[in-house]
Structure formats: C-alpha cells, structure tokens
Amino acid sequence: MVLWILIAVLTLSVLTLAFWPAFSRSSNIGATENRVADFEHDIAVYKDQLEELDAEEKRGAISQDDAAQARIEIARRLLAAEEKRDSGKTSTRLSQRRVFGTRILAAVAFVFIPGLSLLMYTSLGSPTIGAQPLAARLQAIKEAETASSEQDKQLVQLVARAESHLKENPQDGKGWDVLAPVYFRLGQGPKSADAYRNAIRLLGENAQRLSGLGEVLSAMAGGVVTVDADALFKRAVALEPSNGRALYYLGLGNAQAGREDTAARQWNAIVNNETIDGSWRVAAAQSMARLARENTLALPGPDEQAIKDAEQMSEEDRQAMIAGMVEQLDSRLQENAGTVEEWQRLIRARMVLGQESEAVAALERATSAFASDPQKQAQIHTFAEKIGLKVKQ
Structure with missing residues (x-):
C-alpha cells in the first residue's frame, strides 16, 4: 500500500510541475515578446558573422574549406533563429486563445495519465514477462544511429528551411552561396x-564560387574535367593564384588529356606551396604518386621544406603526403642516377616513414649508382650515419 501511495504522489507531483503554467493567471505574452527580440538580435549577429567570414576569407586568414564549414554552421544557426523568431511571433498572437484549451487538456491529463498508466501496468507489467535482451536493444540503437546521423538531419533541415526562404527571396545571393556547397x-x-550560378549572377565571380561550380560540373561528368569546368578553374586561378581546388583540377584535366608531365609539374607546385590548403596538397601528392606508378614519369621529388611542412599536418594527411612524394622520387631515381642530394632526400624520407629496410636498399642503390665516384659514395655514407642508418662496410 505504501508503494502505491508513493507512486500516486510522484505522479501527481510530476503532472503538477508539467502543467503548472497552464493554471497560472499571469500572461506570458511579455516574456514571449522579449524572446522574439532576443532572436532578432541573434539573427543580426549571425549576419554580421557571415560578412566577417567573407572578409577573413578574402584576406587569406582562413582556408576555403574551413570557411565553407563555418559558413554552413553559421547559416544553420541563422535559419534556426529565424524559425524560432517566427514561432515566437505566432505564439504571442495565439497565446490568449490557447489558455482555455490548455487548461482543459491539463485537467484531463490529471485523470487520464494515471488511469492509463495503471491499466498498462496491470496488463503488461507482469514480472512473468521476460525482458527484451540487452544485446538486441543495443543493436537496435546502433542501427538507428548508423541510419541517420545528427549532422545529416541538421543539413536536411537547413536545406528545407533555406529552400523555403529562397523561394520567397530568389534574389538573396548569400543564401544561394551558402546552399550551393551543402547541395x-x-x-x-x-x-x-x-545554386552556384545564382550566387555568381547575384554576387559576382570569386575564386571560391568559380572553382566550386567547376568541381560540381566535373563530378556530374563522372570525374572528368570538362571544357566548361576547365574554363571556370582558369578564371578562378586568375582571381586567386593560390586557389588549391582550381589548381588541382587543372592538373587533373591535363592528366586526363594525356599531358602527364604538365600535370605532374602543376601538382608538384601545389605540394611545395605552403599557402595552399593542406587537403589539396595531400591530394596533389597522392595523384603524383599514382602517375609515377602508372607511367614511370620523371617527376620532381620532395625537398626538406616539403617534408617539414608535412610534419605540421594531421598524422593521416602527413603520412599520405610524404608517402606520395617518396614514391614518385623513388620511381624517378630508378630511371637515372640522380644527384647526391636526391638520394639523401630519399633515404631521409624512408627513415621518417619508419621504413629502415627500404632506406638501406636506397643506400645500396645509391652506392651502386656512384660506383665510379668514391667521393660521392662517401658523402652518402656519411649522411646515412648521421641520421642513424647503419652502413655496411
């Protein structure tokens, strides 16, 4: 009996706390109006942030990829604030008419919820009914999380809200500019x-919009850099010579057209240009390595500065970048003797990657390459000893 009394008290307490505002005589219209004003302030702040982000991107203070991600997040918050503001205005107008209905609903809930809970417990809460296995419940949760991530949900909501806004305001260039990379x-x-074309038409051309449209056209063509896309990338580079996306795709277009040597030079310029975003430098290094494997081209190799720059990247990007440059240098040295400096770069890079056996093999190949020049052999052996590589006598 004590248990049932305790359950009843807890149930009534929760219902009272939940529906207490419905029985309050004071109007919440003023509070709602204050919240609407707060949302108006937030909207103004987010719009200012978008303008500041554009200015920082033009100054080069932030990379294009980071700016795109930040623009999407700010836009999501802006649209959410607009939606809350509109909802607040509507609730202000309707709050008076809802009071009576809400109080009736609360009164019904005080009777219906406890009664329904008691009925369900007596029919379904028997201790003889076995519980669902924990493993099955965890598996169901995991499948649900895999099916739809929270970020994807937010993007879908963002797109729906933005589409509704642009349908009513088709001349909003910033709206199209934000929505294009999300699409x-x-x-x-x-x-x-x-969306990119609308943004260009309303806001004008810049390197980000031109290269973004070019990337979309290439993706729609199955990864092929079309004539239209190539023209867009060239215009983007004319506006911003260090635009990594445009430079990379120009190299890809040359590779697809059979001009592998030109593509290799363009990608090598990206790899050794520290002002270009790291993700495009990694992509360029990987593409160079692929060309070296497939065509055995005489590609330029990495220098000390390139390897030093790679150390500033994430572990995954750094390994991919260094591995790509090492493979294309190794392929080149298989075709000709190279110089002492190039062999030293290859040996050092192998050691950086933890490939000591490959470094020893490179040392032996270098020794053979300079069999007729004992002085160069001695330079390479001295270098190897300094970096901790055992030299066979």
Missing part, C-alpha cells in the same frame, strides 16, 4: 550547380 555535400549536383 554538393548531399550529392545533389544539379541543384548545387544552379
């Missing part, structure tokens, strides 16, 4: 291309 991320190429 591309969701795999909606045609919509992304249209």
